[in-house]
Amino acid sequence: MQNQSIDEVVESIARSLGRGVSLEDPDGVLLAYSSHQATADRVRVNFLLSKRVPADVSEWQLRHGIAQAVRAVAVPANEDLGMLARVCVPLLVRGFRVGYLWVQQQSSEDPASGILAALPRVRPLVDRLAELLLETDTASSERRTQREATFLAACRGAAAAVEELRGWRELGGDGPWRLAVVHEPMPAPDEGGDPHEAALLQRTLALQATVGVAPVLFSAGASGFSVLLCASGVGTAALQQVLERFGAGTARRAGRPAGRMVLGLSEPTADPRDLAEAFHQARHAVQAAAVDPQLGDVCSYADIGVYQFLGTVGWQAPAHGSIHFAELSEADRVDELLPVLELLYDKNGSVQDVAAHLHLHRSSVYNRLARIRSVIGADPLAGMVRLELHLALKARRWRSRPRFELG
Incomplete structure (x- = not known):
């Protein structure tokens, strides 16, 4: 249905302009063309047959700045190529380039100025065509796939990928930058399905969720999560907007309601060689946000507290947590004590805040604290005991974190 709609729009544009029109993606692959054939040069005929722009024609077109253009560009004729002059209309949606519309001039006496004057009507x-293209799987284009693979390889620390990344326009010259990881911490209904399809879904979601969000410079998707390259000054409002779009896109494309979307943000880094460490931080932050809702849906690595230590190389929490924690877990058969204790620690010891949060009377909170003292034979608010139990509670959450790697 979407392809039919694209074809219909292309035909409408051709009829209105009275000229042959063709549509291609950013990689030069033919997507649609009009039946209007008043004049067709050798380049147009070969393009319609091969479905791809030849290298010599692509070089001629790029020489005239179509890859950077945001307005229509007149590309002159090239007799050696058998190419009449034509006008290129870049198709952009909120700043994102989704393709090119080509309008062929009918002869050397058909000036580009006539086409340019007719484009406003x-x-x-044209805007509708660009929106339709964005709704197709632009994330699956060959060029986009290769660039995302390079970006993710740089996030793994691959030296060749890091060097290639240095020349990218998206990096905006010098840093610093921040990495963000977006994840939906709930089991997908098709868990165990095709990882390539899962990655394509993430790539498409990330691409469409970040279009027009200026602080997000690039995005890539892997199976189960997405990675965003952001300007160092990216704000919470922009990232919340991205999460909302992720949720809406998941519901639309996956055919199910989206779960709670969370985003972890690294600290700034000014060197592409440090993207691997930035990815580690962003992944750590999103894992912490996934298991500990009090951290919020957008969580910076600097704000995850003790979770910065959990999961580091060589650190291993005992399976039972600790002696006092094991005693409390055994006694807390109906899950009354540990939630109160964790919330009390997280609320800076405010019994009133805990009572309000759990809809309890303050006396109930005090009674449960007394039971905890009785079980462990120590004051849970005393320094070392508090540190032990708070760490054990967070380690228990951490063990349920989502696991994902870049491959």
């Missing part, structure tokens, strides 16, 4: 159709 088909502007609504």
Whole structure:
């Protein structure tokens, strides 16, 4: 249905302009063309047959700045290529380039100025075409796939990928940058399915969720999560907007309601060689946010507290947590004591805040604290005991964190 709609829009534009029109993606692959054939040069005929722009024609077009253009560009004729002059209309949605619309001039006596003057009347159709293209799987284009693979390899620390990344326009010259990891911490209904399909879904979601969000410079998807390259000054409001779009996109494309979306944000880094460490921080932060809702849906690595220590190389929490924690776990058969204790620690010891949060009377909170003292034979608010139990509670959460790697 979407392809039919694209074809219909292309035909409408061709009829309105009275010229042959073709549509290609950013990689030069033919997506649609009009039946209007008043004049067709050798390049157009070969393009319609091969479905891809030849290298020599692509080089001629790129030489005239179409890859950077945000407005229509007149590309002159090239007799050696058998190419009449034509006008290239870049198709952009909120700043993201989704393809090119080509309008062929009918002869050397058909000036580009006539086409350029006529374009405003088909502007609504051109905008509609760009929106339709964005709704297709632009994330699956060959160029996009290769660039995302390079970006993720740099996040793994691959030296060759890091060097290739240095020349990317998206990096905006010098840093610093921050990495963000987006994850939906709930089992997918098709868990155990095709990881390539899961990765394509994430890539498509990330691409569409970040279009027009200026502080997000690039995005890539892996199976079960997405990685965003952000400007160092990216704010919470922009990242919340991205999460909302992720949720809406998941519901639309996966055919199910989205779970709680969480985003972990690294500290700034000014060197592409440090992207691997930035990915480690962002992954750590999103894992902490996934298991500990009090951290919020957008969580910076600097704000995850003790979770910075959990999961580091060489650190291993005992299976039972600790002696006092094991005693409390055994006694807390109906889950009354540990939730109160963790919340009390997280609320800076405020019994009133704990009571309000759990809809309890303050006396009930005090009674449960007394039971805890009785079980462990120590004051749970005393320094070392408090540190032990708070760490054990967070380690228990950490053991249920989502696991994902870049491959």
